[in-house]
Amino acid sequence: MKILVCISKVPDTTTKIAFTDNNTKFNSDKVQFIMNPYDEWYALVRACELKEKYGGSVTAINIGGADSDPIIRRALAIGADDAVRIDSEARDSFFVANEIAIYAKDKGFDMILTGKETIDYNGSVVGGMIAGILDWPYISLASSLETEGNTATLDREISGGREKVQVQFPFVASASKGMAEARIPNIRGITAARTKPLVVIASSGNEVLTQVRSYKLPPEKTGVKLIPADNPEQLVNLLHNEAKVI
Amino acid sequence: MSILLFTELSNNKFSKATLELITYGRKVAQACNTSVTAVILEEVSPDQIMQLSKYGVNKILKNTDVRLHHFEPNAIAKALISAAQQENATAFIFSAGYTSKAVAPIVAAKLKAGYVPGAISLPEIQGNEWHINKNVFSGKAIAEYTITTPVKVISLLPNSLAVESAETSSQIVDFNANLNDGDFKIKSLEVHKAGGKISLTDAEIVVSGGRGLKGAENWGMIEEMANILSAATACSRPVSDMHWRSHEEHVGQTGLTIRPNLYIAIGISGAIQHLAGVNGSKVIVVINNDPEAPFFKAADYGIVGDAFQVVPKLNEAFKKFKATTH
Ligand SMILES: Cc1cc2nc3c(=O)[nH]c(=O)nc-3n(C[C@H](O)[C@H](O)[C@H](O)COP(=O)(O)OP(=O)(O)OC[C@H]3O[C@@H](n4cnc5c(N)ncnc54)[C@H](O)[C@@H]3O)c2cc1C
Numbered sequence: 262m263k264i265l266v267c268i269s270k271v272p273d274t275t276t277k278i279a280f281t282d283n284n285t286k287f288n289s290d291k292v293q294f295i296m297n298p299y300d301e302w303y304a305l306v307r308a309c310e311l312k313e314k315y316g317g318s319v320t321a322i323n324i325g326g327a328d329s330d331p332i333i334r335r336a337l338a339i340g341a342d343d344a345v346r347i348d349s350e351a352r353d354s355f356f357v358a359n360e361i362a363i364y365a366k367d368k369g370f371d372m373i374l375t376g377k378e379t380i381d382y383n384g385s386v387v388g389g390m391i392a393g394i395l396d397w398p399y400i401s402l403a404s405s406l407e408t409e410g411n412t413a414t415l416d417r418e419i420s421g422g423r424e425k426v427q428v429q430f431p432f433v434a435s436a437s438k439g440m441a442e443a444r445i446p447n448i449r450g451i452t453a454a455r456t457k458p459l460v461v462i463a464s465s466g467n468e469v470l471t472q473v474r475s476y477k478l479p480p481e482k483t484g485v486k487l488i489p490a491d492n493p494e495q496l497v498n499l500l501h502n503e504a505k506v507i
Numbered sequence: 508m509s510i511l512l513f514t515e516l517s518n519n520k521f522s523k524a525t526l527e528l529i530t531y532g533r534k535v536a537q538a539c540n541t542s543v544t545a546v547i548l549e550e551v552s553p554d555q556i557m558q559l560s561k562y563g564v565n566k567i568l569k570n571t572d573v574r575l576h577h578f579e580p581n582a583i584a585k586a587l588i589s590a591a592q593q594e595n596a597t598a599f600i601f602s603a604g605y606t607s608k609a610v611a612p613i614v615a616a617k618l619k620a621g622y623v624p625g626a627i628s629l630p631e632i633q634g635n636e637w638h639i640n641k642n643v644f645s646g647k648a649i650a651e652y653t654i655t656t657p658v659k660v661i662s663l664l665p666n667s668l669a670v671e672s673a674e675t676s677s678q679i680v681d682f683n684a685n686l687n688d689g690d691f692k693i694k695s696l697e698v699h700k701a702g703g704k705i706s707l708t709d710a711e712i713v714v715s716g717g718r719g720l721k722g723a724e725n726w727g728m729i730e731e732m733a734n735i736l737s738a739a740t741a742c743s744r745p746v747s748d749m750h751w752r753s754h755e756e757h758v759g760q761t762g763l764t765i766r767p768n769l770y771i772a773i774g775i776s777g778a779i780q781h782l783a784g785v786n787g788s789k790v791i792v793v794i795n796n797d798p799e800a801p802f803f804k805a806a807d808y809g810i811v812g813d814a815f816q817v818v819p820k821l822n823e824a825f826k827k828f829k830a831t832t833h
């Protein structure tokens with residue numbers, strides 16, 4: 262089984278968000294970057310589990326500059342066999358998806374896994390776009406993934422519930438919570454990662470369909486109104502008459 | 508030219524989110540001097556069709572291909588693209604949710620259309636250039652996106668604008684995208700509908716519990732509050748990790764993102780990863796025995812106190828309130 266896992270680099274979940282250059286750029290000064298949790302905990306770990314069970318290979322792919330290398334090494338330490346970095350800034354979702362599709366097209370992958378969404382741009386877009394470009398079936402927000410021969414069975418989230426579906430290789434799926442349990446890389450993995458191949462290739466696409474013009478912070482809460490613990494009626498009253506939510 | 512909307516039914520009815528979508532679509536159409544077309548793939552009753560007219564849809568494309576009743580993102584995308592071409596659409600707008608996440612990226616990639624997922628504002632239109640706001644960094648910031656492609660794809664985040672009616676007479680047209688069997692590659696084995704329970708992402712009110720509640724056995728009072736308020740229940744991540752509650756209730760950075768009108772957080776500290784999933788809520792109430800709990804900074808109303816004392820009393824007060832208003 263040949264699996265491609267798309268990994269992205271995002272600010273750590275506790276990062277204080279700020280902008281520079283007249284609010285047109287994210288301020289990455291002193292920001293700690295991590296692998297997007299959905300990519301690491303769910304997509305990558307599940308891909309490694311399937312490989313360990315059935316044989317095959319797991320390739321991690323990232324569109325980014327050399328500053329992505331630490332998260333790529335982490336993916337190798339967790340269990341990917343090799344990695345590819347397309348050397349370009351991730352300019353927008355279509356750009357990223359197109360690069361991945363161009364890379365994956367003729368390489369015989371059985372599946373491409375992405376995370377459910379990046380925790381910085383919260384798009385939930387790249388996986389569907391890869392599927393659209395390659396004309397492969399797309400299973401979004403999959404919370405489980407099993408395979409048997411060339412058939413995969415997945416649970417996916419749908420409006421108002423969940424659905425178990427079956428699809429033939431090759432396909433694209435985005436991984437959400439439940440697909441696997443997070444793994445911590447061990448010393449052996451970290452050592453092995455140093456010598457696993459990380460190929461850097463030049464970007465081949467150039468199309469961008471969206472731009473971000475500026476950023477702003479949401480309006481701050483005006484401050485909490487505290488209600489004495491022995492007077493819950495007052496809270497009920499405020500929720501009804503002031504906030505008008507009940 | 509037209510603005511195309513993908514109108515989806517939930518339990519055979521158009522939800523509030525769909526009515527918001529129609530209001531949004533009508534306003535975009537007005538700004539572009541064009542009309543609104545809705546595409547419906549499912550079986551729809553005449554009274555629901557009337558809903559569409561009531562909120563301002565000019566034309567309805569009613570799908571006649573029953574294969575599209577099954578949720579197959581690639582086939583649905585293909586049908587929607589054919590509708591977009593037939594109607595010469597300038598924009599294709601979805602309501603942001605599970606369906607849009609599956610279908611809209613495919614439509615956008617195939618049409619090479621700029622796509623803004625989870626829009627929270629109407630587009631500011633300057634000729635072919637549209638500027639649209641979207642939440643980024645899990646609600647910690649807002650980005651203004653620009654799209655200049657000839658066709659634009661947008662998904663509208665629920666609860667971003669108020670529904671307005673606009674009585675219209677709508678023309679109903681049968682629609683068939685002439686798909687091949689080969690377009691349907693995903694086989695459905697089993698569907699679990701959330702059933703009678705209020706779905707967490709649609710709920711107007713959510714009551715949520717954290718590790719402060721000490722154990723699964725103490726959720727009775729949380730469920731009671733949810734019952735009184737017709738609310739859904741949620742929880743913090745450690746609570747679902749310890750299996751006190753099911754994983755489906757976990758909200759936050761790595762769980763569900765919700766935007767109810769009212770979020771009541773009980774025994775939850777308000778870690779940044781938790782807030783990421785709930786900070787879009789209109790009103791937040793926090794009940795916590797630690798006055799220093801970070802959640803109070805993100806709250807509108809708070810009670811500093813022991814949940815085991817406060818919640819039963821609050822439930823009585825809610826009950827009394829419900830008895831007098833209904
Ligand atoms: C990458 C990453 C992703 C994460 N994703 C998520 C996520 O999606 N969702 C999420 O929730 N967390 C997430 N977390 C975990 C998060 O950091 C917190 O650890 C978690 O939210 C804490 O849960 P809690 O508030 O229930 O528990 P605690 O932090 O233990 O807080 C319990 C609270 O209950 C109060 N309390 C105790 N007793 C009482 C009482 N009798 N009455 C009233 N109050 C009481 C305490 O004062 C305290 O504030 C993530 C962490 C990481 C690192």
Ligand SMILES: Nc1ncnc2c1ncn2[C@@H]1O[C@H](COP(=O)(O)O)[C@@H](O)[C@H]1O
Nearest residue numbers: 267269324375376378379384385386387
């Ligand atoms: N720069 C990138 N390089 C590789 N994969 C990416 C990149 N950006 C996003 N992805 C993948 O696409 C998924 C969804 O991203 P998004 O559409 O931005 O929310 C992520 O979880 C990753 O798996």
